[in-house]
Amino acid sequence: MTEMSGGSSRGGGLVGRIGIGLQLDAIHMKILQVLRENGRISVAALAERVGISRASAYTRFEALRADGVIKRFTAEVDHVRAGLGITALVFVTVRQQMWKQFRAQLAQMPEVEYCAITTGQHDAMIQIRMADVAGVHALVTERLAGIPAVKATETVFILDEVLKRPYVLPSDRTPRQQSRRPSAEPTTPDSGVPLGKMRFVGAAEGRAEMRGEP
Amino acid sequence: MTEMSGGSSRGGGLVGRIGIGLQLDAIHMKILQVLRENGRISVAALAERVGISRASAYTRFEALRADGVIKRFTAEVDHVRAGLGITALVFVTVRQQMWKQFRAQLAQMPEVEYCAITTGQHDAMIQIRMADVAGVHALVTERLAGIPAVKATETVFILDEVLKRPYVLPSDRTPRQQSRRPSAEPTTPDSGVPLGKMRFVGAAEGRAEMRGEP
DNA sequence: GTTGAAATTAGTACGAA
DNA sequence: TTCGTACTAATTTCAAC
Numbered sequence: 266m267t268e269m270s271g272g273s274s275r276g277g278g279l280v281g282r283i284g285i286g287l288q289l290d291a292i293h294m295k296i297l298q299v300l301r302e303n304g305r306i307s308v309a310a311l312a313e314r315v316g317i318s319r320a321s322a323y324t325r326f327e328a329l330r331a332d333g334v335i336k337r338f339t340a341e342v343d344h345v346r347a348g349l350g351i352t353a354l355v356f357v358t359v360r361q362q363m364w365k366q367f368r369a370q371l372a373q374m375p376e377v378e379y380c381a382i383t384t385g386q387h388d389a390m391i392q393i394r395m396a397d398v399a400g401v402h403a404l405v406t407e408r409l410a411g412i413p414a415v416k417a418t419e420t421v422f423i424l425d426e427v428l429k430r431p432y433v434l435p436s437d438r439t440p441r442q443q444s445r446r447p448s449a450e451p452t453t454p455d456s457g458v459p460l461g462k463m464r465f466v467g468a469a470e471g472r473a474e475m476r477g478e479p
Numbered sequence: 480m481t482e483m484s485g486g487s488s489r490g491g492g493l494v495g496r497i498g499i500g501l502q503l504d505a506i507h508m509k510i511l512q513v514l515r516e517n518g519r520i521s522v523a524a525l526a527e528r529v530g531i532s533r534a535s536a537y538t539r540f541e542a543l544r545a546d547g548v549i550k551r552f553t554a555e556v557d558h559v560r561a562g563l564g565i566t567a568l569v570f571v572t573v574r575q576q577m578w579k580q581f582r583a584q585l586a587q588m589p590e591v592e593y594c595a596i597t598t599g600q601h602d603a604m605i606q607i608r609m610a611d612v613a614g615v616h617a618l619v620t621e622r623l624a625g626i627p628a629v630k631a632t633e634t635v636f637i638l639d640e641v642l643k644r645p646y647v648l649p650s651d652r653t654p655r656q657q658s659r660r661p662s663a664e665p666t667t668p669d670s671g672v673p674l675g676k677m678r679f680v681g682a683a684e685g686r687a688e689m690r691g692e693p
Numbered sequence: 694g695t696t697g698a699a700a701t702t703a704g705t706a707c708g709a710a
Numbered sequence: 711t712t713c714g715t716a717c718t719a720a721t722t723t724c725a726a727c
Contacts, residue, residue: 304552336555338518339645348649375651385635394647418677421599431553433608435562437589463632
């Protein structure tokens with residue numbers, strides 16, 4: 266292996282994607298499980314840990330890659346050690362019909378590690394990494410707020426990242442949870458939880474056409 | 480490796496960590512840059528792309544790993560393809576002095592991909608991956624709300640993940656941004672931004688001793 | 694920190710079960 | 711399909727410079 270292909274999930278997104286392609290079985294899941302914990306494991310070692318032959322491991326490995334189930338391999342870096350010790354979340358309210366522009370602007374901000382469009386009070390949440398607190402302030406006030414598509418922002422700082430899992434898979438579930446039938450009634454089985462403890466926040470009004478691609 | 484990182488950030492967190500160990504130079508950064516984009520590249524190819532010899536690349540690579548700058552290598556999996564097409568954020572208000580318990584409970588919930596302690600209105604934000612919307616509801620009402628440490632939750636759904644960068648590094652910055660001096664005045668240089676467009680949210684009162692470790 | 698050569702391992706291409 | 715094996719190419723290790 267010399268190089269590696271780039272990712273393929275250009276503008277897919279979470280919603281409205283249909284699961285065509287490769288049907289994943291238990292062995293595929295096991296491969297993903299191993300690979301997400303150790304992305305640099307050799308295919309030979311992978312085969313052994315999964316319990317299949319080397320040849321099969323190569324075939325499945327390639328299939329998972331080609332099919333986009335595995336999007337890419339990456340190294341997790343300690344941000345503090347790398348000089349970006351400050352992490353913040355910025356909740357953004359986006360002006361209607363300016364999503365395309367918003368996305369385009371984000372693509373040009375390398376300090377943005379993650380951006381998700383959400384339901385609830387705000388329209389998007391972005392996570393940024395900075396060297397210092399002043400940098401966060403500068404980014405939000407100078408660059409984010411300067412985007413016409415941005416109507417308002419709300420910033421919170423991350424004090425500690427308690428956990429970050431490589432990637433959640435259905436196989437991580439216990440058998441009980443795994444076999445949860447969606448059933449006809451999505452309502453909660455009684456569990457003695459005090460009422461009013463939790464709250465689900467729906468989307469704001471007029472947020473239908475946000476799926477424009479940059 | 481099951482829980483957080485195998486590395487050193489056991490209870491370190493983001494705040495108050497001192498950058499001991501290996502001093503990173505420009506070549507280290509370049510290595511990280513390549514590795515975060517392609518975690519499976521061979522060290523030989525890495526050496527070529529960075530412009531150093533094979534042996535140096537091995538040495539530096541190992542040093543970065545051993546020092547915890549590189550926490551791990553992982554495969555990024557397409558959640559939809561893997562059967563977890565629903566992503567949600569749950570903002571949690573945690574009862575004072577029950578952080579330890581809260582963390583311990585989270586560690587036992589494999590569907591939680593990420594958890595960060597934040598300033599602002601809520602105390603923590605967790606990201607969960609589920610097969611369906613009912614699963615989110617079930618998790619929040621049955622399991623999260625059942626934790627005594629959890630005072631209240633607020634859930635929003637992620638409609639689309641616009642971008643997810645492998646990992647942000649200082650070298651991603653343009654020279655202009657990179658050389659930002661924190662200076663003595665952390666206030667915003669005038670940039671013609673409409674006032675009142677952004678808002679910084681500080682921590683709630685009485686959140687001093689949240690750094691208790693599980 | 695670099696080069697080069699040896700040992701090891703990875704990736705591929707077959708048939709056979 | 712999956713497995714086992716053999717073959718070729720590449721990588722890692724370790725030496726000396």
